[in-house]
Amino acid sequence: MEKLTELLEKDGYTKWQCVSFEKVKSMTGDLRVLHGQDGVHEKQKGNIAHSIEGIEKLSEMPKKYTSVLIVALPRGDGDARPSGGVNVKNALKEAGFAAKLYLSLPIKRLAVLSGLAEYGRNNVTSVPGIGNWVQYTVFLTDAPFDDSTWREKPVMAAECEDCDICINACPKGSISKERFLFYREKCKGCNTECYYSCPLHRRDSA
Numbered sequence: 001m002e003k004l005t006e007l008l009e010k011d012g013y014t015k016w017q018c019v020s021f022e023k024v025k026s027m028t029g030d031l032r033v034l035h036g037q038d039g040v041h042e043k044q045k046g047n048i049a050h051s052i053e054g055i056e057k058l059s060e061m062p063k064k065y066t067s068v069l070i071v072a073l074p075r076g077d078g079d080a081r082p083s084g085g086v087n088v089k090n091a092l093k094e095a096g097f098a099a100k101l102y103l104s105l106p107i108k109r110l111a112v113l114s115g116l117a118e119y120g121r122n123n124v125t126s127v128p129g130i131g132n133w134v135q136y137t138v139f140l141t142d143a144p145f146d147d148s149t150w151r152e153k154p155v156m157a158a159e160c161e162d163c164d165i166c167i168n169a170c171p172k173g174s175i176s177k178e179r180f181l182f183y184r185e186k187c188k189g190c191n192t193e194c195y196y197s198c199p200l201h202r203r204d205s206a
Helices: 002-010 021-025 028-035 042-060 084-094 107-113 165-169 193-197
Strands: 016-020 067-074 134-141
Touching: 002 084, 016 021, 021 042, 021 067, 028 042, 067 084, 067 107, 084 134, 107 134, 165 193
Parallel strands: none
Antiparallel strands: 016 067, 067 134
């Protein structure tokens, strides 16, 4: 993994985790519970169902794939989709590992459970050293995994416990202290107020 670490860091990707298929597969139980909860918007239910299906399909993958690599890509303001996925794929291959881009997973939740990120109250994830203006790229691989940082439940950043900045900033009232999920039916998808108002936006990124 030293070679892979060197190649990723060369491109500026210092925040990543590699976890086993078995840990990723263990996510389905909680996702099924979440899917069945009252008050979950139909679009959220659809996303959850898609994620469960994506996890279950891991069992159908060629046996050479044994782990999932998730990399946090820092975004510049206004950048919707960084092209770093190509660099990550090349780094895996140059280090001698298999690489298959795979986006049919609950990526934010995977980032949090893997120990890479934490949830903000606004349901946006924050990566220490980057902040919440982040994009993830995910590959199936045969690179060695480290499950020591795996969390059994999603974790909210400690800074959010007594903070209501994003709640007050949201123009539609879609964020609440009463529940972990935001109210999808109220959210207008602006991706600005809750991002930029959040103290985690530039978390440790200087």
